[in-house]
Amino acid sequence: MFFPWGRRARRQKLLQSPVPALWEETLEHQVPLYGLLPADLRTRLIGKARIVVAERIWGGGDGLAVTEEMKIVVAAQAVVLLAGDEGYLYERLPAIQLYPEYIAARPRRGDGGPHVGVRLGDSWQGGNVRLSWPAVFEGAEDPQDGSNVVFHEMAHHLDSLDGQMGGEPPLTTESLQKRWPGVKVEFQRLVQQLMHNRQTWLDPYAAESPAEFFAVVTEAFFEEPAGLAEHHPELFTTFAELYRVDPRAWFEQ
Template sequence: MSPLMIIGLLAVLLIAYVLLKPYWIAHKRQKIRQRPFEKSWREILKRNVPYFYRMPADLQLQLKQHIQVFLAEKQFVGFKGIEITDEIRVTIAAQACLLILNRPTDYYSKLRYIYVYPVAFITHHSGHDGAGVLQNQKRVLSGESWNHGKVVLSWRDSKEGAKDFNDGRNVVIHEFAHQLDQETGSANGAPYLPNNSQHNWSSILTKAFQELQQRAVRGEPSLLDYYGATNPAEFFAVASEVFFEQPTQLQRDSIELYQQLSQYYQVNPAIW
């Protein structure tokens, strides 16, 4: 076989691989979803994720299937001496997969690793202060989302967030909302949306974001954490936490914001 024929054959094989890969992945995921959900995982959900049993039966089944695929595809890595167990994996996955119910999903396609610390962790970032001077900034965080395939979480905060599902604070939901946001590039508060919904999303979320900024300046009580006033990306993540954990309060406080999030996430947690 001549070198030219070999190159042509390799090109054909490469094209076939690219074209067939999505079908192979879909087939593999379907096989995973058809497996029985492990009994020990059900016990973890019962113990650590009480909101699971408030959900409609069809969403419970869907969530379990998403958990199976998520755990088959994502790698958990422990830091600071923490040992990765099924309790950690299932508890975190159950919260992350809430955000992809009822929607076509590629299971956070850019995400490869979930880094888990025992408690809140310290990060160092370089940034400019108000005078434009470059500073090395140290922060204590319970979670962080990176746009190159990693989410970092505190296990203690992740576990507490799942157990107390009524306070509007959930680090896993927050960081995985950032992952959805980052699927279109850098996080900017505008995840992938159908073209016909982009205008309403932009106008309604911008208005709600500005209202939160004004409340923060005036020191007024707010359902949404003031951290959401930092920028549109943080607003989307904070609003997502409240949408899933305090849906009836969000409906009462801002029906337009609730409706936009309900349309995006394709669920209505206010009736769970």
């Protein structure tokens, strides 16, 4: 059994140690977003990422040997979603598994077959997050292209923390609870636009389900915040309150 005081002590010891050179090299060359962040936020996120690397179980599927460098790239992106959160550090995420290519989709109840296609990643209620390493690498390479599989799957994980993955994460304030029906309205509006073959700013995949809408908007919020604020101002305001951060400043340099 691990007691909270023991975990706090281990984390404190870890964060008091110097940041290894491998971390600085990996972030500089493979996670360019970190070069855009304010110094204080960058330092805090590196600390969070070091904890995630140390505490989560890491595995490789289909013969992939997971390196420390890979863990750094994944964790550094995962904690961006926690930039404004001083509490949660993925303690309820059992393990992160990386794959060398596409991931064979797990069968869902009622599918009637061994697999239902392939994916770049997936996250299951109460389960592990699985990621295609090439997709992780590509997503980190351009922090402003609107597509990031780590953000997407970690958003699904955060969505599941209230006991279900339905596109509504735990809403911790009365203000968020009042604003969230507006998110559902935006989802329905997107569905209607696509039904009428109208062009949409958001990736059409967001219309697959409320859960996918939440994950896709999360990607847009952190990678194209100015665009989201322009095209969907209410969504931007709600997600800024949810994540307690405004990423627009990161890209204004």
